[in-house]
Amino acid sequence: MTRHGLQTTHRSVPSPAGRIHLAEQGTGPLVLLIHGFPESWYSWRHQLPALAAAGYRAVAIDVRGYGRSSKPAATDAYRMLDLVADNVAVVHALGEESAVVIGHDWGAGIAATSALLRPEVFRAVGLLSVPYTPPGGPRPSSAFAQMGGDEEFYVSYFQEPGRAEAEIEPDVRGWLAGFYAALSADTMPAAGAPDPHFVSRGGTLRDRFPSGRTPGWLGERDLDFYAAEFERTGLTGALNRYRNMDRDWEDLAAFEGAPLTQPSVFIGGGMDASTTWLAEAIDAYPVTLPGLVASHILDGCGHWIQQERPAQVNRILTDWLAALPR
Template sequence: MSQSVSSSAGSTAGSSAASGQPQRHRMVDTPGGRIHLVEQGTGPLVLMVHGFPESWYSWRHQLPVIAAAGYHAVAIDVRGYGRSSKPTAQEAYGMLGHVADNVAVVKALGAESAVVVGHDWGSPIAANTALLRPDLFTAVALLSVPYSPRGAARPTDSFAGGGGGDEFYIHYFQQPGRAEAEIEPDVRSWLAGFYAGASGDAKPSADGPRFFVPPGGRLCDRFPRGPLPPWLSEEDLDFYAGEFERGGLTGPLNRYRNIDRDWADLAAWDGASITQPSLFIGGEHDGPTVWMADAIKAYPTTLPRLVSCHILDGCGHWVQQERPDEVGSLLVDWLRALPGGPGRP
């Protein structure tokens, strides 16, 4: 069952008009609640999944481009974000729940199959969606966070060290309420610093490694101060801040608090490769792209049908927002080369 909602947000209205196709907001029912999505165009379904701390809006530039290329472009608010349901139980944000949401969205839209595209946390969500449901998801594109199969080490054990006396941000996020207490008093300023700190134009922190928390300190202590990065307008920041001021940060942060549960739940897929056609796009100056270089080197084994891998010069973490035209072109070229796309058997 689905419900259409007519509305628009931020700078996307101009993009919709330019594409010649309207954007539509819709709520769809899933086993875990309801998922809000924004859709544009008609044709084969392309499902886009955002990361932390973002929303469907992070795909605002790609929605009209993919729709204009002959696809049904859909960007969701992941559960816990935006207008989507926000379950109270921490375990509701496990990977299996997110995969179930993606499956339910495809079925609610009446599609027999879909291509799934993910950025940041959306990348492992997209990867596991393709891994667990190859019957439904025919191809997968991963942005910023490389695919790395489940391994032998429990994730929180891996993230507990590595920063000397500092604490890695994923470990910092594990304790319920801790990061919320830092972020929620001034969501807009915190988001501005988080986005700027992972942007391709960010200068190195003089106070220590960014995204590591100093002893007794806060994650934001090493955020850059100053103007917004050029890819993020004040209106864009207002949109993101409004979403989190209304919905809070606990749901989004609970994704991090399920990494050990995911590790247990996905034991049957230990070391598994993804066999559908795939694409990777990362930024030269992006943390995960750099930290996970070994994962990229393993792609001949882990992504045996990788079509292409692109590391964008000078780009940071927010690839589809920092380089919207380039990412849009790469996605469309890849989509058009897939079997079953517009004009292909």
């Protein structure tokens, strides 16, 4: 695959998962890109050529459970500690000692935890859509169970193995199109409409997705790519990330309240619930992200930030990277 005249190289490298598939462009300091749910290395298709053109070795992975990376069978093989170990293995397999790590959605949490646990490997961290919140606080399953009143928060809905899969897998392409539309600025439900982050008792997430509306950033070829990946792999590996939140809470207890001290950048969407619900986490950045270089909220932008606003995100990231000590 080529974009903007640059060749994207695909290969797999060994990791504790078995193998991690990656897409790579460019030469220079390593920048590792971590996607979220339900996505792919392909979510960084606009960033790979931009970072390569700016003088970086840009590498976007398929997180374990996704795409062409290994998909361990055990649910507890998707805990945060294992994903951090995968990222370290990728850096070393590429012949590097350190990297800048940038993540979106769940990838932001994976990137932040990688930087927290292995600061000697991850020298700077970029977070898209989901703000940094230090480990600690109430047990996640208990906190999410209290949200929504008579409705069920989507994270709770995802907990039971097989339940969400039964909704999604009979029509992967249609479900993905609806999920992407529900969280995109130009197609999300109007204010006051039923919130697509919640499920009515006995209902499904899809009940609240916009019907027949496609986000401007999502071309038919893009949707075809995502759908083909999940039609091949199923959704269990991806959903297992949500099924390890209590394990992560236990695993990371020793890091309760710990700040991320490396140079960092945050980019959020002004219309993204991940940003607005966690406004207090952003306000706490002077304490939790003492190395923060810049925090950007993109007006009128939804959740799929690097795909909705690729040029703006690329400019922010390349400016931030250029200011980092090499």
